[in-house]
Amino acid sequence: MARSITYREAINEALAQEMERDPSVIVMGEDNAGGQGSPGDEDAWGGVLGVTKGLYHKFPGRVLDTPISESAFIGAAVGAATGGLRPVAELMFIDFMGVCFDQIFNQAAKFRYMFGGKAVTPVVVRTMWGAGLRAAAQHSQSLLSVFTHIPGLKVVAPSNAYDAKGLLIQSIRDDDPVIFAEHKMLYDVAGDVPEESYAIPFGEANIVREGGDVTIVAIGRMVAMAQDAATELASSGVECEIVDPRTVSPLDTDTILESVENTGRLVVVDEANPRCSLATDIAATVAQDAFGSLRAPIQMVTGPHTPVPFADSLEDLFIPDAAKIAGAVKTAVDWKK
Amino acid sequence: MTDERIQRMTMPKWGLSMKTGKIVEWFVAEGDTITKGDDVVDIETDKIAGTLESPVGGLIRRIIAEPGTELPVGAVLAVVAPTEVDDAEIDAVVEEAKAAVASGALEQDEGPQPQLVEVGGHTISYLTLGEGGEPVVLVHGFGGDKNSWLFVQQPLSEDRAVTVLDLPGHGASAKDVGDGSLETLAGVVTGFLDAVGIERAHLVGHSLGGAVVAAVAKAAPGKVASLTLLAPAGYGERADAEYLRGFAAATSRRELKPLLGRLFADESLVTRQLVDDLLRYKRLDGVDKALATVLGTLLTDADTQAIDTPALLEGVDVPVTVVWGESDRILPPPDGVGERVAAGHMLHMEAANDIVRHLR
Numbered sequence: 001m002a003r004s005i006t007y008r009e010a011i012n013e014a015l016a017q018e019m020e021r022d023p024s025v026i027v028m029g030e031d032n033a034g035g036q037g038s039p040g041d042e043d044a045w046g047g048v049l050g051v052t053k054g055l056y057h058k059f060p061g062r063v064l065d066t067p068i069s070e071s072a073f074i075g076a077a078v079g080a081a082t083g084g085l086r087p088v089a090e091l092m093f094i095d096f097m098g099v100c101f102d103q104i105f106n107q108a109a110k111f112r113y114m115f116g117g118k119a120v121t122p123v124v125v126r127t128m129w130g131a132g133l134r135a136a137a138q139h140s141q142s143l144l145s146v147f148t149h150i151p152g153l154k155v156v157a158p159s160n161a162y163d164a165k166g167l168l169i170q171s172i173r174d175d176d177p178v179i180f181a182e183h184k185m186l187y188d189v190a191g192d193v194p195e196e197s198y199a200i201p202f203g204e205a206n207i208v209r210e211g212g213d214v215t216i217v218a219i220g221r222m223v224a225m226a227q228d229a230a231t232e233l234a235s236s237g238v239e240c241e242i243v244d245p246r247t248v249s250p251l252d253t254d255t256i257l258e259s260v261e262n263t264g265r266l267v268v269v270d271e272a273n274p275r276c277s278l279a280t281d282i283a284a285t286v287a288q289d290a291f292g293s294l295r296a297p298i299q300m301v302t303g304p305h306t307p308v309p310f311a312d313s314l315e316d317l318f319i320p321d322a323a324k325i326a327g328a329v330k331t332a333v334d335w336k337k
Numbered sequence: 338m339t340d341e342r343i344q345r346m347t348m349p350k351w352g353l354s355m356k357t358g359k360i361v362e363w364f365v366a367e368g369d370t371i372t373k374g375d376d377v378v379d380i381e382t383d384k385i386a387g388t389l390e391s392p393v394g395g396l397i398r399r400i401i402a403e404p405g406t407e408l409p410v411g412a413v414l415a416v417v418a419p420t421e422v423d424d425a426e427i428d429a430v431v432e433e434a435k436a437a438v439a440s441g442a443l444e445q446d447e448g449p450q451p452q453l454v455e456v457g458g459h460t461i462s463y464l465t466l467g468e469g470g471e472p473v474v475l476v477h478g479f480g481g482d483k484n485s486w487l488f489v490q491q492p493l494s495e496d497r498a499v500t501v502l503d504l505p506g507h508g509a510s511a512k513d514v515g516d517g518s519l520e521t522l523a524g525v526v527t528g529f530l531d532a533v534g535i536e537r538a539h540l541v542g543h544s545l546g547g548a549v550v551a552a553v554a555k556a557a558p559g560k561v562a563s564l565t566l567l568a569p570a571g572y573g574e575r576a577d578a579e580y581l582r583g584f585a586a587a588t589s590r591r592e593l594k595p596l597l598g599r600l601f602a603d604e605s606l607v608t609r610q611l612v613d614d615l616l617r618y619k620r621l622d623g624v625d626k627a628l629a630t631v632l633g634t635l636l637t638d639a640d641t642q643a644i645d646t647p648a649l650l651e652g653v654d655v656p657v658t659v660v661w662g663e664s665d666r667i668l669p670p671p672d673g674v675g676e677r678v679a680a681g682h683m684l685h686m687e688a689a690n691d692i693v694r695h696l697r
Contacts (some may be wrong), residue, residue, distance in 0.1 A: 001451070001462070001509045002617075162617075166620060194617070194621060196512075196621050196622060197621070197622040198617070198620040198621045198622060199620060199622070200620060201588055201589065201620075204588075204589045204590065206613075207590065207609055209609075210609050254591065255590075255591065258591075
């Protein structure tokens with residue numbers, strides 16, 4: 001039976017169910033136990049935003065509280081994965097991956113290839129991304145494209161509670177390193193989630209809404225923004241089809257291309273900085289492989305090429321919203337040669 | 338103050354998950370006199386569209402629900418009352434109805450929730466609506482679940498208890514199907530009747546469920562008052578094995594959607610939500626194994642039907658009704674067997690009102 005739980009609860013439940021099912025699954029990260037390894041509910045924070053709360057006591061010895069040294073514990077997680085465990089490491093903010101990037105892109109991502117398939121690295125790096133939490137330039141970035149660029153990594157970005165649970169279970173069962181990117185503004189958003197375990201396969205986009213006038217490809221928190229825009233546009237007779245890729249590596253290009261072949265118009269919504277981003281990547285793929293179907297130039301709705309501002313008013317301006325998406329859709333629909 | 342002469346036509350609850358419905362088109366107008374059972378309005382749910390047959394009869398004084406509006410289950414759609422009731426009283430009912438929708442109170446009412454019961458090691462999910470009369474039990478087909486009876490259970494439950502259940506491996510029941518044989522599935526249904534205290538019931542089965550209830554009647558004839566088999570498995574050898582095997586194997590929307598069209602005469606009934614719900618089911622741990630196992634009960638290695646339902650019915654001494662959708666592409670209707678309705682394989686969804694009439 002499905003019932004309504006939050007994105008945060010869905011992630012916690014996925015971890016608990018996989019730890020229950022498979023004794024090789026472990027959790028590691030900062031602040032899992034209040035930073036001092038002490039027992040006691042008050043001290044067991046469950047990570048900076050409480051996502052793993054409750055697991056520390058439920059699975060004694062399998063939830064490791066690590067020092068503030070990402071290069072050390074991400075390296076340890078990668079090593080443990082090659083040694084037969086299935087570690088799920090929490091790298092607090094995606095912005096901090098710079099200090100452990102070698103472990104991720106030059107080690108974990110390469111092992112299967114360099115050892116001729118004889119080694120697998122089933123590590124999951126859970127990390128928060130996205131703007132909106134008033135957390136300033138060093139805690140608000142959308143760096144998914146950095147990981148997507150690297151062969152050997154899988155990159156997952158759930159937009160809702162149902163997908164968060166099913167994609168995290170798939171990430172844990174997957175034999176390759178997975179960057180599991182949780183949008184920090186979605187943690188309290190609830191949705192219908194089955195109590196039972198389930199896995200959503202990678203590389204299968206979700207059609208969030210069907211429509212024949214324009215395809216909107218949106219990622220993470222932008223899916224909800226696109227839905228708001230589509231609701232508003234429907235009242236003026238413009239029907240949007242919304243595609244949520246769910247995983248950006250692998251990317252379900254077939255579903256995106258099929259949709260654009262039906263609608264003839266594409267709007268890509270990605271809150272990341274605009275250069276060398278998922279927006280440009282998806283736009284380029286469609287321009288190359290569905291050029292003949294396009295009836296208007298591809299529109300990209302992204303953040304500007306700046307750090308995420310700390311001032312509330314500027315941060316709000318940075319993030320794409322329903323009005324900006326609706327504007328881009330109108331530009332595409334109204335476009336004439 | 339309630340005036341018994343005033344009757345309210347309300348938004349039906351077609352299936353467990355239905356919370357709201359959208360008014361598509363009215364077939365009647367204010368001032369028309371209707372009888373119970375008349376087609377009055379088309380309503381779209383997030384899964385499928387259906388036609389509401391009026392649960393009441395009389396003079397339509399007011400139609401409240403405009404086409405295009407989305408209203409919660411239980412919202413008053415129209416008011417039926419004889420001419421003697423004055424306009425002011427009707428206006429009061431309309432105002433009360435609008436206030437009920439505006440207050441949001443209707444959305445809060447979740448209605449009856451499914452229950453779980455243990456049957457010989459299988460956890461079975463079921464839902465009973467209505468009370469009294471000789472109970473009716475509805476058994477879904479391969480890959481289906483209790484929600485496939487969305488248009489049938491509620492109207493039928495107006496004057497009797499109607500129970501829907503999820504077979505092992507399906508819906509919200511546990512996913513272990515054992516050997517998945519017809520005997521095992523029928524044994525679970527028989528055990529279920531015992532577990533929930535149903536001594537004797539009218540059994541209705543769709544597709545695989547039709548063969549299952551036939552096997553129940555053979556094994557436990559005393560528990561069965563009648564059988565109604567809707568597009569039942571096990572009549573003749575032919576079946577769309579490509580559909581059955583494809584359904585069991587499909588893991589993505591792009592694989593599943595084209596197959597689902599074959600279930601209906603009108604392929605436009607396959608909505609995004611229907612595909613999504615089935616994918617959500619298929620992704621649950623254990624479902625792939627359950628479907629693969631039960632597939633072996635349905636089909637031979639040569640892709641012909643493995644079940645012989647007429648053989649099961651030999652010596653079964655209860656009334657048996659067989660109904661087929663005339664455009665069934667999954668299990669083609671055999672010549673000379675049963676009645677026909679205008680529908681595909683999912684006749685209880687596509688021609689629900691005809692099926693309800695048959696069952697009454």
